[in-house]
Structures are given as C-alpha cells and as structure tokens.
Amino acid sequence: MKILAIESSCDETAAALVEDGRTVLSSVIYSQIEEHRLYGGVVPEIASRRHTEQIAQVTRRALEQGGISLSQTDAIAVTFAPGLIGALLVGVNFAKGLALATGKPLIPVHHIRGHIAACYLAHPDLKPPFLCLVVSGGHSHIVEVLDYTYFRVIGRTWDDAAGEAFDKAARVMGLSYPGGVQLDKLAATSRPGTYSLPTPKVEGHPYDFSFSGLKTAVVNLVHNANQKGEPLDKAALAADFAETVAQVLSSRLMAAAKELGYRTLVCSGGVSANSQLRAKLKEKAAKAGTSLYLPPLSLCGDNAAMIGSQAYYEYLAGNLAGMELNARASLDVSR
Ligand code: KG4
Ligand code: ZN
Numbered sequence: 001m002k003i004l005a006i007e008s009s010c011d012e013t014a015a016a017l018v019e020d021g022r023t024v025l026s027s028v029i030y031s032q033i034e035e036h037r038l039y040g041g042v043v044p045e046i047a048s049r050r051h052t053e054q055i056a057q058v059t060r061r062a063l064e065q066g067g068i069s070l071s072q073t074d075a076i077a078v079t080f081a082p083g084l085i086g087a088l089l090v091g092v093n094f095a096k097g098l099a100l101a102t103g104k105p106l107i108p109v110h111h112i113r114g115h116i117a118a119c120y121l122a123h124p125d126l127k128p129p130f131l132c133l134v135v136s137g138g139h140s141h142i143v144e145v146l147d148y149t150y151f152r153v154i155g156r157t158w159d160d161a162a163g164e165a166f167d168k169a170a171r172v173m174g175l176s177y178p179g180g181v182q183l184d185k186l187a188a189t190s191r192p193g194t195y196s197l198p199t200p201k202v203e204g205h206p207y208d209f210s211f212s213g214l215k216t217a218v219v220n221l222v223h224n225a226n227q228k229g230e231p232l233d234k235a236a237l238a239a240d241f242a243e244t245v246a247q248v249l250s251s252r253l254m255a256a257a258k259e260l261g262y263r264t265l266v267c268s269g270g271v272s273a274n275s276q277l278r279a280k281l282k283e284k285a286a287k288a289g290t291s292l293y294l295p296p297l298s299l300c301g302d303n304a305a306m307i308g309s310q311a312y313y314e315y316l317a318g319n320l321a322g323m324e325l326n327a328r329a330s331l332d333v334s335r
Pocket of ligand 2: 111115136137269270301302
C-alpha cells in the first residue's frame with residue numbers, strides 16, 4: 001500500500017511516499033528555518049504562509065521522486081494534531097482536497113505517533129510493545145507503545161519540553177535558532193564537570209520531567225557572569241547542560257523500563273538527534289541488557305515519511321477521516 005503523507009505542523013513543509021509503513025519511496029522537506037531564525041523562533045503566521053506557498057510544489061516533488069502519479073497512490077495521510085494551528089490547517093486542507101479529488105481514503109495522523117513511527121522506517125525488526133522516550137521542541141513524553149495505535153503516556157514534562165529547554169539555553173548563550181543543534185556542536189568541543197546545574201525531579205511522579213529550573217539556572221549563570229564582567233566558558237556550560245538533560249531523560253526512561261519490565265526501548269523526536277543523549281542511552285541500555293532503537297539523524301526532526309509510516313497502521317486499525325476533518329493544536333497521543 002502506497003501512502004502519500006503530508007506534514008505541516010510547525011516550520012517544515014513536507015511530503016513523502018511510504019509503502020506498507022516501512023519503506024520510504026520518497027521524502028521531501030522544505031525547511032523554513034532560515035527565515036524564522038531572523039526572529040529567534042518560529043513566527044506562526046509566517047509558517048502558515050510558507051506552507052501555503054510550498055505545499056503543492058513539495059508534494060509534486062515527492063510524487064516525482066517516488067516515480068508514481070497521484071492516482072497511483074492508495075491513500076492520503078496528514079498530520080492533523082498537535083502543532084501550530086494555522087500551520088496544521090494548511091496541510092489538513094490540502095490533504096482533504098487531494099482526497100476529495102482522487103476519492104482516496106484520508107488518514108489523520110498524530111504528530112507524536114509519527115515521531116515514534118520514524119523508528120519503524122529505520123528498523124524493520126522493531127514492533128510494539130516497547131517503551132518510547134519522545135523528545136521534541138514541543139513534547140517530552142515517556143510512552144508505552146502497547147500496539148501500533150494503542151499508547152499510554154506514563155511520563156511527561158510539567159513545564160518546558162526538552163527541545164524548548166535546549167533552544168532557550170542556547171539563545172541566552174548567544175547561539176542562533178534553533179539552538180539545540182548548535183548547543184550540541186558547542187558541547188562537543190568541551191566536556192561536562194565545570195558548572196553544577198540542578199537535576200530537577202517532580203515529587204511523587206518518578207517518570208515526569210521539569211526543565212524550567214534547569215533553564216533558569218543557565219539564564220542566571222549567563223546573566224551573573226555578564227553583569228560581573230566575568231568570563232564564561234560557554235562550551236563547558238553547553239556540555240554540562242546537555243549532560244544534565246541527557247542524564248535526566250535517560251535515567252527516567254531506564255527507571256520506567258525496569259519498573260514495567262520493558263526490554264525494548266526507543267527514543268525519537270528532534271532531541272533524539274542529540275549526541276550526548278544518544279551516547280547515554282546506548283551506554284545505559286547496554287548495561288541493562290535492553291535493546292535500544294534510535295532513528296537515523298535524518299528521521300529525528302520533522303518529516304512526512306514518519307507520518308506515512310504511522311498512517312499505514314492507522315489505516316489497518318480503521319482510523320480514517322471524512323471531509324469534516326479539522327486540525328487540533330493539542331491532543332493527547334493516546335486519543
Ligand atoms: O521534532 P522536532 O523537529 O519538532 C517538533 O516536533 O517540535 O524537534 C525540534 C527540536 C528543537 O527544539 C531543536 O532544537 C531540537 O529538536 N534539536 C536538538 C538537536 N537537534 C534538534 N536538541 C538537542 N540536540 C540536537 N542535536
Ligand atoms: Zn516534531
């Protein structure tokens with residue numbers, strides 16, 4: 001089954017062709033990052049306008065690169081939640097138009113479910129049940145993937161998402177948007193152990209996260225140094241920050257896996273590209289004797305191939321939409 005998938009939840013306009021949930025026939029991404037960088041973050045209205053301009057062209061290229069015509073696809077899939085509402089609406093409306101014109105089934109896909117499915121594309125042997133750490137710019141969740149379309153969230157952030165914390169820490173350190181990847185590069189030039197940063201816990205919720213205190217600690221360190229005119233070793237601070245986030249995320253995941261008896265672990269989402277997090281997860285999984293699946297860097301960030309993968313399983317489960325489909329800015333991954 002060949003699914004044409006559309007993704008427009010944030011600042012990437014993407015389309016892909018995916019066969020039977022596991023094989024990427026084509027994947028095209030138009031990134032708006034350069035434009036949003038001028039403003040230090042995503043400007044929702046600009047994102048919507050660029051999606052509107054790019055989506056037809058991106059989709060045409062995905063079909064061309066996949067070597068099939070629109071009429072040869074079997075279904076149209078689209079990210080309908082969660083994300084920037086104006087951005088989502090562009091993709092949802094475009095996908096509805098394609099489904100209406102072709103008479104193909106329309107498959108609504110939850111963005112976080114898509115991030116989890118990114119690992120199906122890279123690892124043919126991976127199948128549920130498994131425990132997944134999903135860490136992106138908007139979400140930090142520990143999710144039990146009980147089946148392809150059956151999820152239970154057992155841990156979540158109480159404030160900032162991990163990617164948001166990376167971006168805010170990077171910004172105060174003078175790195176350009178999106179700061180996560182810049183901070184990762186800077187951290188690689190140093191090593192942790194210079195700055196003592198808090199590792200926040202949420203009392204009574206062993207698998208939950210809180211990153212705002214950590215972010216504030218970095219902001220205060222930078223501001224104090226600036227005010228006093230003292231030198232700040234930014235690379236060392238980046239290394240300590242990334243080390244702390246990687247430690248918090250990996251320790252919660254490992255604790256949940258041990259408690260619930262999971263032997264298969266997955267990490268996905270934009271922040272799963274972080275080198276310290278990947279290294280720490282590999283180290284801990286090897287020590288615990290559990291298997292660990294990570295997406296390749298090309299599938300960590302937003303793309304439509306992951307949406308096409310999850311869409312296949314949504315289709316098999318009968319989760320289709322009609323022309324009344326609407327976008328949702330927020331929606332739990334288990335709904
Ligand atoms: O999944 P994603 O592309 O978009 C959302 O669904 O939010 O995640 C984007 C987030 C941004 O906050 C970005 O800074 C972060 O992922 N990110 C990283 C790295 N690469 C991307 N954070 C830390 N280290 C990285 N290498
Ligand atoms: Zn995402």
